[in-house]
Amino acid sequence: MSNVGLQVRQAVPNIDPVVADYAVGYIQHVSQSTEDIVLSQQLDIKSELHYIEQLLVDAGGSNDKVDVLVNKIIEELTDKLNKNLAKLEITGDTSKRLLDINLLNQNNNKRDINSSLALLNASTNIEHAGRSMESRVDKKKLEKQERKIAKKVAKRNNQFVKYERSKLLNDQKEEDYDSFFLEINPLDFGSSAGKSKDIKIENFDLYVGEGQRILSEATLTLSYGRRYGLVGQNGIGKSTLLRALSRRELDIPKHITILHVEQEIRGDDTPAIQSVLDADVWRKSLIQEEAKINERIKEIENLRKEFEEESQEVKKLDNERDDLENHLLSISEKLFDMESDKAESKAAAILYGLGFTKKSQTLPTKSFSGGWRMRLSLARALFCQPDLLLLDEPSNMLDVPSITYLANYLQTYESTVLVVSHDRAFLNEVATDIIHQHSERLDYYRGANFDSFYNTREERIKNQRREYENQMAVRQHLQAFIDKFRYNAGKAAEAQSRIKKLEKLPVLEPPEDDKIIKFKFPDPDMISPPILQLSSIEFGYNTDDILLKDVDFDVQMDSRIAIVGGNGTGKTTLLKLILNQLEPLKGQVNRNGRLRVGYFAQHHVDSMDLTLSAVSWMSNTFPGKSDEEYRRHLGSFGITGPLGLQKMELLSGGQKSRVAFAALSLSQPHILILDEPSNHLDTQGLDALADALINFKGGVLMVSHDVSIIDKVCNEIWVTENQSVTKFSGDINAYKKHILAEADDKGVVRKH
Structure with missing residues (x-):
């Protein structure tokens, strides 16, 4: 042939x-x-x-x-x-x-x-x-040709449209976790030694939805062992890029394993620790195959007894047994390489660091809430330790102790990490490089954590602006001479020379200026103390299971309080007691009769009708203003132009949060109670929120995992643990050191 x-x-x-x-x-x-x-x-x-x-x-x-x-x-x-x-x-x-x-x-x-x-x-x-x-x-050639076709179509229609791609380039199917894992990461018994695990994808376009292009002729470069923070404004397409990578819609070598923490695991009767062990489908498949082979070898031994030693049937059985034993040896070597015998202790340590007690590790996954199932998804990814680990806002699902553990864990992670996050403190600790996604391109800041990226970017924008302004001045000077002497016979040669010089000047784009966004909460009318007090509070969902006891706590008009602690220790319960959503078993909650509380719920989206636009929803929730007034108000929170008029289900998570803050400010609160306010907000939104809280004339009480916003806004740290709520003597950074010291004493902090 x-x-x-x-x-x-x-x-x-x-x-x-x-x-x-x-x-x-x-x-x-x-x-x-x-x-x-x-x-x-x-x-x-x-x-x-x-x-x-x-x-x-x-x-x-x-x-x-x-x-x-x-x-x-x-x-x-x-x-x-x-x-x-x-x-x-x-x-x-x-x-x-x-x-x-x-x-x-x-x-x-x-x-x-x-x-x-x-x-x-x-x-x-x-x-x-x-x-x-x-x-x-040749898929690379096909992909290149299809990009050209897409651009021609876009140019002809004067708009960017999503060109229907060949089936060769779009054959991803939705399947169960095990099948999907093996499809994305096929089990290879050949050695990958010597193969580079660096990733470089050049000149690709990426679309989201129907026709919206988010990257144009971009290049993605990921060096093995580096940890990249992917940053950019809400709605710019960061999660779409991670999803495309996780499904190999972009050209990643097959020997590089990929895992993406994208959604919570499904709840069933599987114990939490077993669900983590099962996440390593390679190990699980090899163990199952090892058991099948051993069973077949036993069958062969029994079958041989039914035939004569020199018969053709015995030769066939012996040949099959030899093949099976050789393959069994390959499986054993593979399991040894992945340290299969240490899997359970490794899984238990990761779960403990993410807040799962020894008891809760044995509970079925269906017994956990959505937030805890997301933690399980994260634990499963850390346990598998893929060559490329993709994390999308991992801190949104964690409390401060767990974020501290995760950051510490990732600092010694041996493979490549690409994480989308707006948590500055987390990126400062974890990232070795920053990738800034904007204007349909990716800009690289090598050897930079978030703070150095931010400062370098500011300096880069200043230099670009200076270069642009200088060139514009040169252009204007040349153009003025050309316009003046173009038709002057004595100066015609000089004018022509300047025309050529003008044509040779590189075309520079004006540097982008991030739109300045300023959140503002209106100054409340003054009310006299006591404002809000909890005295000798005891609470439990039943008398045999007390969650909080002997709690004495008060909030004043000038309070800036952060409540921190592990998940399940009573932080949100404390907020519900303050809001009268729960009744204490003992003690009293005293509130000023004129007190107005503005509450930002962690799951604020649940209270929104996402089929409405932001303007319509605010008009229904806080009637009395014109649509134009609602649009102006939303614009001050970054919901500008058509964003305020489209269905909220089409907005990103950060944009929905901005709508919620815009609505919160209309309630004219004396005290703001915020449950995880930083989730989903981008850097601009976080800066705007922090400034607004600092300038707010009322009291602020927040439950948050974001160390940066706590450090900026709050001057009191209260910790929920061991059924109590106590004031911590230091600031949030001192609390983080305290957590790491405790974890180190217990042997939880990961060491290599």
């Missing part, structure tokens, strides 16, 4: 190259199938090649020439198949036992065959007439 490509082109001289490649790939696949122990026994060569005969005739080939070619190929392949089947009768099955043969025999449908081919590393990219065959099309 060495010259099959030449034979096809000779039989059909005018054949389209793509069709020719497809036909050759199909014939080669049938040829390979004759060598396969399982597929060869059910292969009908005439039936398979009849399809190719019709394809070549339809492509312009004459019936006679195509018939001669196909008959010749059928004759060659039939001879090859017969020889292989004869060899099988003599030697027995010496094939790899990687495939579950029984499953293949029981299920002869398209999906099972495709799955089997996938395990054999066969490509099944092109679908035609019910068959999936190997593609020989």
